[in-house]
Amino acid sequence: MNETAKKENLSKKKIVLFTFLPLVILLLSLELIARVVEIWLPPLVTDIGLGFTEDSRLFIPDPYDSRYLITHPNKTVAFQNQRFLKNKPSGTLRIFFLGGSSVNYVHYELPSLSERLKENLKPKYKNVEIINCGGLSYGTHRLVLIAREIVNYEPDLVMIYSGHNEFEEIEQLHLARIQSTKLQKILYSSAMMRFIRDRIATYQISQLEKEHNQRMLAQSLPDAGKGWNHVFTPQEIAERMEKYKNNLNEIIQLCKEKNIKVVIATVPSNYIKPNLIGKSAEEYEQVLQLIREEKYKEAYELGRKIIRETSPRHQSSDLENNIVRELAETNHIPLADVLSAVEQAEPHHIPGENLFNDHCHLNPEGNKIMIHTFEEKILQALSE
Template sequence: MQIWLFRAIAIMLPLLLLLAAEWLLRLGFATERVALFIPHPAAPAYLVTEPDITRRYFAANAARPPVKMEPGFILQDKPANSIRLVVQGGSTAAGYPFGVGASLAGMLEQRLKRTLADKHIEVVNTALSAVNSYTLLDLSDDILAVAPDAVLIYAGHNEYLGILGVGSSYLTSQSPTATLLWLKLRQLELYRSLEHGYQALLRPADTPDEKRRTVMATVARHKDIALHSERYQAGLQQFEQNMRLLLQKYQRAGVPVYLATIASNLAAQPPFNSLPPPPDQLAQLQKIAGILQQNAANSAALQQLNTLAAATTESASWHYQLGQLYLQLQQADSAKQHLTLARDLDLLRFRAPSAINDIIRRLAAEYDAVLVDAEQALAAQSEHGIIGKKMMLEHLHPSIEGYFVLADSFYQALYQQRQFGRWPKPVPAEFAWLERPILPAEEFAGQLRIAQLTADYPFQRAPKPVNFPAAQNAQQQLGRRYIDGDLDWLSMLQHSARYYQQQQDGDMLLKSLKIIADALPHDGMANLQAAQILLQAKRYGEARAYLKRSLLSAAPPAQARSLLQQLDAAKP
């Protein structure tokens, strides 16, 4: 009996020592674990998303990608008559390169507020660039803690080259199970302290040149990931396992999930890296293309083209050239087939392969998630039904119109599901487009960001100087000053509001003031100003919501209370 007791003590003693060390560190030296939602220091009624949430995944002294989460606000105490939606995903869900106004959260909140003016609407963004399914799963407990009425997910492009992706520079383990264990261990202060010490000993600091590079230029470690290779399959396995765990968690909590297919530029994005086309077939293709350019109806050349296209090759660039030729010939089905193959065979996986959407569709059916076919919605608005420059800025980030279509696909899904009961007045798409919550200054700033992005890897072999287009008007000048760092985002919006007021442009002034108020829900004066102009437009339901929000600020304006009392008395 004594021998077993000694053995038990021998086994338990190291564990007890570790627990004691963890307790002492938390008691005396620990820093609080990075939470997704933190109290707003200047507005006690609100929680705000943590901009530096990626600190969760890196030691304090380790190099990490320069990405931040757009701040989003929710009330600490969720109102009874409210709708709270949470958006998860990567840079597209977050609205890159335009910011929150183009994001799912921004466009949906604006439209839902107009649709359901009698409810308190919160659509909060938790998406950010360079993250994948590990981050979605890791943030899910924080999201559940704020009691969402639904979770909206647009994700899947970063499984290979995002943080913790199987081909990324920011990789912890090739094993999904080991990576999930690591995420749990990082919650321990003892583990984080050891990690900090290790990084201090072994990891050199970033050079200034590295800090200036784009995120895409810093994440690609394993540049070649061939279709059906071991690493390719590992990316699919990682995505399916994490998404399965995520959907199970939300299903157990009774939280509805709207899960979207993802889209990328097929028609106008050449493969980033490809096996070379077979030389003899390439020569033959060039010859056939020359004949068809002279006579697109040449039946013999068309037959030769179809025979040549049926040949099997793993070259992405070969299929891209075939797709482009079929596009010129107005043969959309053949063009889409080869352009899709070009994307799937692209060795540098900044665009998700078709298999990711296959997994999304399968898991949505398996876990009763609402499938939002965003890819099909974007294709339906594209020439020949093939997503290209009209919907995409480069390889996968939508244009403003593309972002609107993406948000509209979620809006329509929410409406069709009767998620929040009967919608008395759904807002038509053409009306919502006119009221999209983004200003021309922001749109121009987004164009400049894309110019920066495409001047570096993988769009260029080496970084090139960025040549910005000249600003053509006052709004574009504001956008350029914002990108140059002369103005912060809020100052750009405030300058815009003053400009539209001087121009007596009531519609754009209203839009500007609403965007500012929605970005600063804790600011009493900003929300009062938005309410006042909404009252002038006789949009009483929306005005009431902004007045109520104004009264939640730390120093509520007396005028807001007076206007709300007048509204309630008149009951317009």
């Protein structure tokens, strides 16, 4: 009887083994094929958690020279690739520039700013480093985490230019699925899973590009083609603005605790071609009509009101800029009033006439105005 039972157990094990063995062999074969494919088709750079997790790091030690810090490879999808000495050299002024894509895109202006600052500040400083911490679609929720990191890298001054992404960042938070980051890291250690992930991502990107091209062909002034998953109530807008204020204030206090100078800036956005949807886009036609009638002051006032009350939006408004002004005043830090500088430079003093590439990003001429406005206040901050 015992012998019979043993044979039955052995038979069951064989059945299980021969049932699952082909599946295991198939999966291993697919994994091997995927790893071979990655030799010719490297996986997409991905930042699991999208910078929302507490353990997220923008900079890591250079694996080839531990004296240096480099941009984390996973972060290069959203940040400039940079390298600098962990221990600041003697006679060096080190500046970090915090913000979103507007800061990321102004990277080409930073070397000339460094040279001008060095010239104005010699002989005190032999070198000026400006490290770009502008992340695509980054708002203050994630910039706080970056600030907590970079205050440990011996900065002398931090520049802050953030205000376009406070609602966009909520969408990013949903996409990040931070509750499952550990599981994602395990799954994407598999080349086969990376291949599947990348094919899905490539398809989604192609669809977004197709939609973007269709909107461009439509040539609509307010971009009514872009959609968000959530329309915020007035209370939610107020709560988000309070969070924006608290986040900026936390960054400022982090710097103050370590005697790091701060320059914060107002953030202009495009009032000629804003990115609006639905009812707000329809209402904005009144602004465009006033502009056609050359009633510029009235048009600007109405445009500011509509954008201020619009939800969701992917550009700054008076709400953000009033908070920036308040924080600069209460914390006694220099305010780089980029908004006023852009207003003064536009022919009819409406941001968006000549100085923007799109609804929120300044063009090269606009970026020069932004950088020069910062430059003046940096020199002021360092002289105090």
